[in-house]
Amino acid sequence: MTHYTDKISIETSKTSKIDTVDFDNLDFGRLFTDHMFVCDYEDGKWQTPKVMPYQAMTFEPSARVFHYGQAVFEGMKAYKDDEGKVFLFRPKANFDRINKSSERLAMPAFPENYFFEGLEALLKLDSDWIQPGVGNSLYLRPFIIATEPAISASPANNYRFMIICSPAKSYYNAPVRVLIAEEYSRSADGGVGFAKAAGNYAAQFYPTSLAQEKGFQQIIWTDASTHSFLEEAGTMNVFFRVGDKLITAPTSDRILDGVTRKSMLQLAEDLGITCEVRRVTVEEIKTAAKEGELKEIFGTGTAAVISVISAFEHKGELFEIPEIEDSYAKLFKKTLLEIQHNISEDKHNWRYEIK
């Protein structure tokens, strides 16, 4: 059945796959809900957006995304409270960021009303896919790809914006062991590291696979010029706790401005925990570890919320970070999840209810 709202055309799925889903055993990002949101950019403007049954789509082999990587994405989550109310978390930050990413890749800005109407339409149709319970969520993946069938190396004229949704339990549960980058890099000054540009991720896979062969799940990237400053991990910003103080790198043109990071900085202030935003050297963290002052390292990101780092290696030296009782990681994770799931007060207006 196709009907038109003011702006979006909606075609609902005749059947639902939801009864076939084992919500206790979700493999992240492989299973998608019944609907998706699609909006094409043609003739210099975004056309009428559509919600339609989740399905495969046809592309020309010459679509520019396949050749020149003109593609950006976002990652966000919807949460359900015990009364069945559905919330997003700071969605405006994701909206702003996708347009910042697009601008850097010479792609057109997406309209704010389409972004929000798309999310709302999808979340209403697929609300049964959002399981209540802290830690459960529906992962939302807005993305934009260059569809124009022409392989000249220049920005495309046609694009497709889509949102697909995948039910998720919290991602990365076990503490991770990380390698500090000494040779490979994630991004350059003046490059696209701050953008959620598709190509930034593929570029990390090989160095990460080398790290995995050595028993480390992730890499903490350092600056490409000197490899002496700690920057961020594959899909997480990173915080270091030295004594009772937190330190995290400032965002830059190399580092993604994470929504979780930003929220963490505010929560630290709320909780009276000092957090220094400044360049962090590998050496100072190694020294702190040797002196017993390095209490915690953790990554922050939408997918994992907070991911505890239990060990790091740099230039062949391995540092284990023993688990502690009064961990900031645990405190921040609980505080954030309770705001996200409408359990605690939302004094910064971070929740966005889907009504």
Add this chain to the structure above:
Amino acid sequence: MTHYTDKISIETSKTSKIDTVDFDNLDFGRLFTDHMFVCDYEDGKWQTPKVMPYQAMTFEPSARVFHYGQAVFEGMKAYKDDEGKVFLFRPKANFDRINKSSERLAMPAFPENYFFEGLEALLKLDSDWIQPGVGNSLYLRPFIIATEPAISASPANNYRFMIICSPAKSYYNAPVRVLIAEEYSRSADGGVGFAKAAGNYAAQFYPTSLAQEKGFQQIIWTDASTHSFLEEAGTMNVFFRVGDKLITAPTSDRILDGVTRKSMLQLAEDLGITCEVRRVTVEEIKTAAKEGELKEIFGTGTAAVISVISAFEHKGELFEIPEIEDSYAKLFKKTLLEIQHNISEDKHNWRYEIK
């Protein structure tokens, strides 16, 4: 009609579009021949390759290429001599390079026999699309994309290798004016600049569009750390002629190892022209320009062969490079095209005949 050779399954197109093509007015990369080559990687190996009618294909919205930019490509050309013989130019170099690019993006190596059998099958079926005449060619675009429908940020298990073909006249004819990068960068040490990774190209579009607004068609990239060394242009390596000597930057993990560049180095040796392969500073080129010693700058790449650079700007200083009579650019272009088109002797065995 589908028939099987030893290894490739071939389905020929029932009709040909060739009669609708105006070969004198080709818009680069928008028009493709009647056939394409497709080979899927599944269950840990490359499956039976297929040649089939050129057509759009179906992809899941969650195909990893759309999200993480796991995509590499090559650019090569087929030429026809006056007797109708068809040649490739150093195709083994492109084959080796696509696998080098794939390795850096954690993608599986493609088998050499499939690569060559695919090219041969396509070029036999679509040989009418290769126009004789120096400067005409059929541009071949091998590429590999991650097709696995799963949005976890890790290397895919499924890929598609394809070759599509587009008739071309020589690309970039007019001399170009370039801006020397002072702020933006193309690649980092330890990054993927040496690979023909899709994401490297989208990352250049925005800075290039800013350069275009100032009247420069291209950017010559400099090293990301200091912006003091000249590296390469968007899809070309760069040569500087100071006096009678050529200088070009060494390849590195930031710079693509161009087939044209490599051939140029050999031709320079053959022609008795000194070519220094070493780091080139912006300052020395500006000084040479001021002293009247900078005779030429040109880019080299498969698409344009040789592209003359007639002016460059750096930190607000504009340098015009007057056209000269005995230009190396012209000499090299002619020498190379004559080898490619089977007009002159091929002493290095660069031509590869399709029989």
